[in-house]
Amino acid sequence: MYRILCIATTLFAVSAFSQEIAITIDDAPAPDSNLFAGEERTQKLIESLKKSDVSDVLLFVKTNNITEHSKKRLEAYVDAGFHLGNHSHNHYSANRKDVDVYLSDIALAHDRLKSFGNLLPFYRYPFLHEGNDRKVRDRIRRFLKSMGYQSGYVTVDNYDWYMDKLLQQALADGREIDYEALKKAYVTILWESIKFYDEVAQQSLGRSPRHVLLLHENDMAALYIGDLISHIRSNGWVIISPEEAYKDPIASSVPDVLYNKQGRVAAIAKSKGWDTKFLRHESESEDFLDNYFKDNGVYK
Template identity: 30%
Template structure:
């Protein structure tokens, strides 16, 4: 009998090829990027176990991920030790500001100071890279504020560490935490199955959109978070991507793709880089939604499944 996960992976692979028109020899590539490192204890597992569970999953697949670190969560000696273990395993460390403020508002604040404060905590790590990711993927409400934000990065010789495959793993995690608060012994595996299905669906969407906009499949960066669902289900996620025809690559290989030098002329400027490029192109409005990803898109399906 086919295992449920194998069935989901097979269906996703067929859907990916159909959606993108890709030939079997045009396998899409994806790197793992993880935002918002946090190390406090939580339901089911400790912060230490969560972190090492993520490291173990990446080690098993022999890939090097990028960690976009929010400074306010990593000021303790314990957090520093975890970041050193991350870097010591060969994974990359990059900047996600100190405060995780929203820079897409009417008064975005001092991005440069926020970047510099985080850099003081991470720039000495051996695998630090000059990559920066905007909190909430928001880099300016207007063209003027967007260009000011980009100038801040240029002055620090930082590259925008764009996401190409956006998703709502944070929302699945939020729903799981709420369930565990009410039912500490609840079965967590249905949340893993949903997460796998969701991430494969969004990956197929953004790869199909990229092929339409760019005429090719770029090296992708998948956004997930340093949370419980990643710790529990990253092995399932990575296996599902491989089984669905994706090639898992290191983050530095992904960010070497020339697509990451793109500066789409859009305002407000936010969302996945692929979403931005499609919006700037002007031909793909019927494929785009605003926001690109959010919890309310997933709520009806999760409600129907009792998750």
């Protein structure tokens, strides 16, 4: 009996205190690259997620990436049990584009997506830009609400897209790549960003929320998403579904700030008076990553 009690207590302790994170993947179905054809990339992502026993991820679709051919990749994600969300048609910035054009772009994306299965009414703002002034920001929010959409915010921002850009450049230049070092860089940097935003959350919210990790449908994810997931779990964290993550109270307590491009946790901290220089991880910088890749021997 004592043993059972011990095990039960341990299990409770783990579930009560484990940090949780969901995985979201932007810009699908992204075009062919220097390493993988789009189809191959999708297959690799599905395979790795299945092998890692991740039951759900949310792919934010940029619908002008959809062609007769790449459409099948979205269907493959759906068949694998994953979900799709709206990431606009043309990937405009709400900070720059005329708001009427911006809104019709969201509607157009919805129109292109509605015949797919497993579509969830979440909208991921391109560049995480939600508008430069309150009038624009609120108009977009009202429009999304009228469509039945919620914000597909992130809590962990990062420069995974730039790491992929560095890989593509190295391939184009015919440089020799140390794939072990590349993997280590990807996993380490993303894990550091996760810890960083969790720390900001603990200090500004007083707790660790259900996190939402931002990734992109790129070659780095296709190569190393499984390693990233193992690393996150080996630190005691639990991978949850995006739908679960968006049930966190931070989904409905939207801070009234015009600072959203580092995600929801950073926006909350900003609303509590934090200086924005403490709300961006050092790896969210092209210079930092250029040097990091160089110093860690990612390529010759």
